[in-house]
Amino acid sequence: MDKKLDASFERVEKALAVLIDSMSKYTPSEKAANGVVKAQRELFLGLEELEIHQRNVARIRQLEQETEALDAQTKQTISALWEMRKELVAVAPTKFTPTKEEKYPFTTQQLLDYARRISRNTLPPPGVTNGVDLSPAAPTTPDDQSAGGPNGSFANSIGGGGGSDPGTAASTPAPGVQDSFVSQAPSQSLTGATELPVHLKPAVNPLENAPFFTFPTIDRIRSGALAQYQDLVNRGIDPKIYDPEEEERRLKQEEQERKEAEERARQEMEEQERRMREERERMARERELARQQQQQEGGIDRRGSVLAPGQGGGQPGRSAPKQFTFLDEDDDDDED
Amino acid sequence: MASEPMSVGSSAQDPPPLPDATSQEPKYGGHTRFELELEFVQALGNPEYVNYLASRKFLQNPAFVAYLDYLQYWTRPPYLQYITYPTSCLKMLELLQVERFRKDILSPNLTHALVTEGMKAAVEWHREG
Numbered sequence: 162m163d164k165k166l167d168a169s170f171e172r173v174e175k176a177l178a179v180l181i182d183s184m185s186k187y188t189p190s191e192k193a194a195n196g197v198v199k200a201q202r203e204l205f206l207g208l209e210e211l212e213i214h215q216r217n218v219a220r221i222r223q224l225e226q227e228t229e230a231l232d233a234q235t236k237q238t239i240s241a242l243w244e245m246r247k248e249l250v251a252v253a254p255t256k257f258t259p260t261k262e263e264k265y266p267f268t269t270q271q272l273l274d275y276a277r278r279i280s281r282n283t284l285p286p287p288g289v290t291n292g293v294d295l296s297p298a299a300p301t302t303p304d305d306q307s308a309g310g311p312n313g314s315f316a317n318s319i320g321g322g323g324g325s326d327p328g329t330a331a332s333t334p335a336p337g338v339q340d341s342f343v344s345q346a347p348s349q350s351l352t353g354a355t356e357l358p359v360h361l362k363p364a365v366n367p368l369e370n371a372p373f374f375t376f377p378t379i380d381r382i383r384s385g386a387l388a389q390y391q392d393l394v395n396r397g398i399d400p401k402i403y404d405p406e407e408e409e410r411r412l413k414q415e416e417q418e419r420k421e422a423e424e425r426a427r428q429e430m431e432e433q434e435r436r437m438r439e440e441r442e443r444m445a446r447e448r449e450l451a452r453q454q455q456q457q458e459g460g461i462d463r464r465g466s467v468l469a470p471g472q473g474g475g476q477p478g479r480s481a482p483k484q485f486t487f488l489d490e491d492d493d494d495d496e497d
Numbered sequence: 498m499a500s501e502p503m504s505v506g507s508s509a510q511d512p513p514p515l516p517d518a519t520s521q522e523p524k525y526g527g528h529t530r531f532e533l534e535l536e537f538v539q540a541l542g543n544p545e546y547v548n549y550l551a552s553r554k555f556l557q558n559p560a561f562v563a564y565l566d567y568l569q570y571w572t573r574p575p576y577l578q579y580i581t582y583p584t585s586c587l588k589m590l591e592l593l594q595v596e597r598f599r600k601d602i603l604s605p606n607l608t609h610a611l612v613t614e615g616m617k618a619a620v621e622w623h624r625e626g
């Protein structure tokens with residue numbers, strides 16, 4: 162653009178120089194004057210063009226500024242989005258909570274069962290809660306501690322029952338309990354004529370002395386599995402290899418074996434006795450037979466002696482069958 | 498009443514398996530580890546018992562402290578559902594993770610305050626409900 166304008170100026174100057182030169186020679190040339198006019202017109206055109214050009218430049222600058230502003234805005238938006246995304250990613254772990262719950266699904270029935278199981282230890286029975294005045298429980302702390310032990314003070318804080326947990330502090334009821342019970346007596350007897358006398362009330366209240374603790378009592382701990390474990394350790398038994406059920410089974414088995422052995426021994430003894438008895442009987446029979454035989458033989462001998470000696474040859478023939486008979490009887494006995 | 502002090506070298510174990518009729522879990526004196534640990538973690542709900550443990554210097558034993566940390570699996574499912582004394586037991590387990598509390602529970606006053614406040618909270622919560 163500058164070159165174009167420079168050329169225009171140059172042409173105007175040249176035309177003027179030619180015109181002035183011609184005028185200075187006193188020979189004004191019309192052609193030179195026209196050339197100046199023409200050059201001047203071109204210059205004006207060029208100037209107009211320059212104006213348009215300048216305006217365009219300004220416009221471009223303005224547009225550039227706008228672009229920059231928009232760029233900045235875009236960048237800002239994008240960085241804001243990035244920040245937001247980062248924040249979203251940062252809070253993402255909380256989304257895992259539902260999946261974690263799904264890992265341990267439970268049914269309403271299970272929930273209700275659990276509620277039923279724990280309600281005994283989380284909610285005091287109505288009869289125990291009614292009329293509870295907890296405010297004096299705190300100040301009496303040192304007294305309770307010295308007097309009835311901590312379990313006694315539980316009973317005191319429960320108050321309405323007028324007694325202590327039979328399992329925990331029955332042997333040493335806290336004095337504070339008695340006091341609170343007595344102090345309630347007059348107001349109760351005045352409330353209605355149909356009410357039972359105070360001393361009979363505990364008898365008809367099923368929740369009388371009902372224990373309520375939010376934790377296992379010392380007695381329960383003392384009678385639990387850990388106590389058994391400690392007991393085994395104290396007795397010098399290694400609990401790892403000791404199983405009471407197994408032990409009991411073993412003892413029972415031993416007992417049974419012992420009984421069986423006794424029974425067997427008894428049967429054997431009876432058998433022996435029976436045999437001995439039979440033996441004795443057999444021997445008695447044998448003796449009897451022998452005696453009879455002897456008697457018989459004696460008779461024969463006597464008869465033989467009475468008979469003539471020539472008939473004695475018949476004796477072996479008669480005694481032989483007797484001997485066989487004798488053997489037969491012996492065999493029979495063995496079979497028995 | 499309490500278990501023997503553990504050796505510091507006791508290695509960390511995974512929580513015991515859940516009770517199952519068919520499981521062949523080794524028994525200690527006739528009870529599984531699950532039963533013993535459940536009983537113990539619930540016994541911790543009794544401030545008197547914790548006081549007793551403190552008086553026997555169990556709570557100063559690093560192995561015992563590690564065991565208390567290990568017992569925290571009872572605060573998560575599926576073990577949580579077996580706790581029948583949830584209120585005091587879980588709170589005590591949480592408190593026992595703090596060293597300051599392990600020292601302070603030696604005081605009978607704090608023990609008694611815990612008992613009284615626990616009872617009060619149980620009754621008052623019921624009243625509000």
